[in-house]
Amino acid sequence: MASIYDVAKLAGVSTATVSAVVNNRNTVEAGTRRRVQAAIKELHYQPNLYASNLARHTTRLFGLIVSDIVNPFFGEVAQAIRAEAHAQGYEVSLAATQFAPADLVSTIRRMIGMRVAGVAIISTEIDPRALEILRESRTPAVFEDVGTVSETVSNIRIDYEGGIFKAVKYLIDLGHRKLLYVRSFPDGHRKEQAFLSIRLRTEAFRAAIRRFRPQGVQAEIVTYPGPGPRSGQQAMHKARKQFDFTAVMATADPVALGVLRGLRECGLSVPHDISLIGFDNSYFCEYLSPPLTSVNIPRARLAQMVVDCLVRNVENQESGRELFLETDLIVRESTAPPANHQASRGTASRYRE
Amino acid sequence: MASIYDVAKLAGVSTATVSAVVNNRNTVEAGTRRRVQAAIKELHYQPNLYASNLARHTTRLFGLIVSDIVNPFFGEVAQAIRAEAHAQGYEVSLAATQFAPADLVSTIRRMIGMRVAGVAIISTEIDPRALEILRESRTPAVFEDVGTVSETVSNIRIDYEGGIFKAVKYLIDLGHRKLLYVRSFPDGHRKEQAFLSIRLRTEAFRAAIRRFRPQGVQAEIVTYPGPGPRSGQQAMHKARKQFDFTAVMATADPVALGVLRGLRECGLSVPHDISLIGFDNSYFCEYLSPPLTSVNIPRARLAQMVVDCLVRNVENQESGRELFLETDLIVRESTAPPANHQASRGTASRYRE
DNA sequence: CTGAAAGCGCTAACAC
DNA sequence: GTGTTAGCGCTTTCAG
Numbered sequence: 103m104a105s106i107y108d109v110a111k112l113a114g115v116s117t118a119t120v121s122a123v124v125n126n127r128n129t130v131e132a133g134t135r136r137r138v139q140a141a142i143k144e145l146h147y148q149p150n151l152y153a154s155n156l157a158r159h160t161t162r163l164f165g166l167i168v169s170d171i172v173n174p175f176f177g178e179v180a181q182a183i184r185a186e187a188h189a190q191g192y193e194v195s196l197a198a199t200q201f202a203p204a205d206l207v208s209t210i211r212r213m214i215g216m217r218v219a220g221v222a223i224i225s226t227e228i229d230p231r232a233l234e235i236l237r238e239s240r241t242p243a244v245f246e247d248v249g250t251v252s253e254t255v256s257n258i259r260i261d262y263e264g265g266i267f268k269a270v271k272y273l274i275d276l277g278h279r280k281l282l283y284v285r286s287f288p289d290g291h292r293k294e295q296a297f298l299s300i301r302l303r304t305e306a307f308r309a310a311i312r313r314f315r316p317q318g319v320q321a322e323i324v325t326y327p328g329p330g331p332r333s334g335q336q337a338m339h340k341a342r343k344q345f346d347f348t349a350v351m352a353t354a355d356p357v358a359l360g361v362l363r364g365l366r367e368c369g370l371s372v373p374h375d376i377s378l379i380g381f382d383n384s385y386f387c388e389y390l391s392p393p394l395t396s397v398n399i400p401r402a403r404l405a406q407m408v409v410d411c412l413v414r415n416v417e418n419q420e421s422g423r424e425l426f427l428e429t430d431l432i433v434r435e436s437t438a439p440p441a442n443h444q445a446s447r448g449t450a451s452r453y454r455e
Numbered sequence: 456m457a458s459i460y461d462v463a464k465l466a467g468v469s470t471a472t473v474s475a476v477v478n479n480r481n482t483v484e485a486g487t488r489r490r491v492q493a494a495i496k497e498l499h500y501q502p503n504l505y506a507s508n509l510a511r512h513t514t515r516l517f518g519l520i521v522s523d524i525v526n527p528f529f530g531e532v533a534q535a536i537r538a539e540a541h542a543q544g545y546e547v548s549l550a551a552t553q554f555a556p557a558d559l560v561s562t563i564r565r566m567i568g569m570r571v572a573g574v575a576i577i578s579t580e581i582d583p584r585a586l587e588i589l590r591e592s593r594t595p596a597v598f599e600d601v602g603t604v605s606e607t608v609s610n611i612r613i614d615y616e617g618g619i620f621k622a623v624k625y626l627i628d629l630g631h632r633k634l635l636y637v638r639s640f641p642d643g644h645r646k647e648q649a650f651l652s653i654r655l656r657t658e659a660f661r662a663a664i665r666r667f668r669p670q671g672v673q674a675e676i677v678t679y680p681g682p683g684p685r686s687g688q689q690a691m692h693k694a695r696k697q698f699d700f701t702a703v704m705a706t707a708d709p710v711a712l713g714v715l716r717g718l719r720e721c722g723l724s725v726p727h728d729i730s731l732i733g734f735d736n737s738y739f740c741e742y743l744s745p746p747l748t749s750v751n752i753p754r755a756r757l758a759q760m761v762v763d764c765l766v767r768n769v770e771n772q773e774s775g776r777e778l779f780l781e782t783d784l785i786v787r788e789s790t791a792p793p794a795n796h797q798a799s800r801g802t803a804s805r806y807r808e
Numbered sequence: 809c810t811g812a813a814a815g816c817g818c819t820a821a822c823a824c
Numbered sequence: 825g826t827g828t829t830a831g832c833g834c835t836t837t838c839a840g
Contacts, residue, residue, distance in 0.1 A: 506833030
């Protein structure tokens, strides 16, 4: 492949000049520029990114690491972050770990190897080495949910507590007293493993329940391995036999998807027999039957925070910060007052409103 | 950040030796290796990828370009391709264009700049420059649906024709005679613009209808701009007033999602009043209410083909090929015989099966 | 098994 | 405006 020398020779100029026109510097005379461009075209010249980055010493590139590229929530967040970064003149390189902590670490290594200006980690899984490596390399980073802010690492705390409290309260106010919380963890891992955001969400649920104990609220938490939808589906088939409940909260929307299906398979109707609340407010929520009530994490705000942290850290040497992202409950049609005990026992679903 | 020289000096060896241990070459004595590793750890050394790729002249890296990172179909495909590439010892760098042909071109440029070993373009949008640039740079490439194979570019033709024929036939066999085909195109573009796969799918639908004309089959095709779900939803609100139909085919699953919602809002039930078929067989299909019948594009097979083409091209200098990927219809519960004309006129949805 | 040294293709002073 | 040139940090012969 043609190099900058070939172009320079063909155009009868120096490599510095070619470099200037390639990088759109306006220090080149129109005629020269044209000659260079012609040579570039003729040789199909494409600058070698490795060479230029190596010589340049600095990149306007952020790394973005998400857990699961198939979960639309991560896709939406990635889009939002990309847009925000572009607005600030940064590219973003996206990587997915599919929940494997080892991949998280190697991906971070690779990104440091790319000398990214900063990296954002929006992931469910964590690995203590991740933080350590990032801090040692002094690469600006922003995490979601991981607590330890430092000179170069920021943290965005998502208000699970508040969002889940709103959700629980909403159910209680509707009259529900027996709740089921369903969570899922990726296959090939142990439940106890560090999926921080899942743990935090669960904790938030427990805390909310505690506060409503005086009202006679009871709750169970069940956990199944595997992809979210499958877990949710399983949960309905199994948990229904063990526990009595009139409302379900899912740890993430894909889990809610499975719950919806499981419920249907059991001949139970949402929200008539069982109310259901998801988490993340994925775009598909409003398109389900019934449209799914879900706790919303504002993506645009999240993206702003992420990019802002990184940019300030990079450009103004501001140190890492702890930010707090509020969440809210988006009420749709998957939640309603519980049917009376009789009706909720399985066969009433034919008579809607 | 520490360089290979720093490590070499600290370990009392040459950079060649450091390079050898970093790259896991087994030509280093155990003791030396340990010393080097200690130095690496102490200095938090991370090799500069640009420098190493520049010196190395060759990468085991494929570029993968998809249209829309939020559509789970692309996510699933990306995962499958990544897995297959890893199995062959290649990394993959993922980029999303969000349907913008200009981004397609600049992304391809960037990937050539990264000197990727090959690139796969699984996108809805196309741009003639894309093919041209790739061919000129002699970068091995594989497209989906774009017809012109050459020395370095392969093409995977997806059997839209077959898949859609099966879908239409299935509907006809169920007794449907009046079909509606709903498609969507990204906002900010014109309908006539080149979204090849959408056009091909539409053509396939037309062809299928033509073949069933003798049976008295009628069909309409409607098109709305915007995100798929919104288009599907709109289609139901508007098209229902203009046309008479008992079955809907959507150009992609997200569109079907919107159709489902639109239908519900109109008080129509699937499949009792209207049958619905999606396209792509996204993972969420089986979790909808009712589970969505959809035309399946086998991801694993697609991934195999893509990676295989690329690898053969890179490693064995085999020239580009034209491959054909069969599709099949996954029947679920969104399709059923049409209700009699009376019942389908809007109010029958309470009396299921 | 290890070291010396010549690049890789580009950028950015600095000089002209 | 444009050219010269010294690196950037690594890999890879080739000697030893």
